[in-house]
Amino acid sequence: MTVAEKTHSSPAVPVRDVPVPDVKRRADRVASHAAGVREMFDRIAPTYDTLNHLLSAGIDVAWRKLAVESLASRPPGPILDSCAGTMDLTAMVAKRWPDCQVIASDFAAKMLDAGKHKAPQAERVVADAMAMPFADAFFSAVVCGFGMRNLADTALGIREARRVLKTGGVFTTLEFFRPTSLATKAFHGVYGRVVLPAVGGMVSGDRSAYAYLQESMKQFVSRSEYEALCAQEGFLVRRSEDLTMGIASLIVAEAV
Numbered sequence: 001m002t003v004a005e006k007t008h009s010s011p012a013v014p015v016r017d018v019p020v021p022d023v024k025r026r027a028d029r030v031a032s033h034a035a036g037v038r039e040m041f042d043r044i045a046p047t048y049d050t051l052n053h054l055l056s057a058g059i060d061v062a063w064r065k066l067a068v069e070s071l072a073s074r075p076p077g078p079i080l081d082s083c084a085g086t087m088d089l090t091a092m093v094a095k096r097w098p099d100c101q102v103i104a105s106d107f108a109a110k111m112l113d114a115g116k117h118k119a120p121q122a123e124r125v126v127a128d129a130m131a132m133p134f135a136d137a138f139f140s141a142v143v144c145g146f147g148m149r150n151l152a153d154t155a156l157g158i159r160e161a162r163r164v165l166k167t168g169g170v171f172t173t174l175e176f177f178r179p180t181s182l183a184t185k186a187f188h189g190v191y192g193r194v195v196l197p198a199v200g201g202m203v204s205g206d207r208s209a210y211a212y213l214q215e216s217m218k219q220f221v222s223r224s225e226y227e228a229l230c231a232q233e234g235f236l237v238r239r240s241e242d243l244t245m246g247i248a249s250l251i252v253a254e255a256v
């Protein structure tokens with residue numbers, strides 16, 4: 001059953017008949033999965049920030065601070081916020097290191113547009129995280145907040161991050177990995193199946209997009225599998241931890 005089919009079966013909130021990517025088939029449909037994800041984020045861009053803060057009850061600010069601080073050990077050079085969305089991390093990085101060149105990249109131009117006022121000094125680049133238009137070893141750090149699980153090919157996204165990083169550079173991922181403990185599974189199950197689509201649908205009018213977010217988490221790798229992918233793609237994982245009882249996780253890896 002696709003996410004769209006599941007969503008259409010629930011009568012609770014009016015559903016717009018819009019396509020959402022089928023995360024279960026992303027690996028064999030790289031191009032169409034990417035197009036579906038991009039179109040979906042462009043669609044929800046106007047309400048993304050309001051919902052983000054509402055749905056996370058503001059906890060995400062603390063998670064983002066940890067991610068930004070993890071970049072302190074990087075060598076000198078520009079910083080990339082990959083899958084930057086509405087640029088919350090970009091803005092925090094630019095504020096923390098005002099003299100540093102900061103680039104925000106995302107393939108959904110409307111997400112970047114919605115957030116550009118937060119960090120007007122940062123350059124914005126519309127690009128796919130699996131094929132970025134940046135030179136090898138250009139960045140000293142890449143930070144990616146809640147973007148990796150949307151990629152059709154996770155390993156390719158990590159490989160791209162490695163390619164654009166200098167050796168010694170820092171790659172920080174903030175993500176909702178597939179939960180492995182019973183408690184976290186239960187939390188994500190209720191929250192993702194009930195709260196996310198209901199509240200997301202009410203505010204954005206796009207219940208299916210918020211059902212997709214839950215599905216993308218369920219179909220994603222676990223934190224330890226992600227660590228293994230980082231090691232496979234040329235990183236040494238320096239730090240890997242669950243945040244707020246495993247709701248989100250932080251992984252900090254060094255390009256070696």
Ligand SMILES: C[S@@+](CC[C@H](N)C(=O)[O-])C[C@H]1O[C@@H](n2cnc3c(N)ncnc32)[C@H](O)[C@@H]1O
Pocket residue numbers: 034037038041042052082083084085086087088089105106107108111127128129130144145146147150151152
């Ligand atoms: C859940 S949002 C997170 C946005 C932001 N980083 C944050 O922390 O709020 C995921 C973002 O990843 C972007 N994205 C997903 N797949 C992508 C890809 N293949 N290339 C570039 N951006 C992508 C989406 O357009 C969206 O803006």
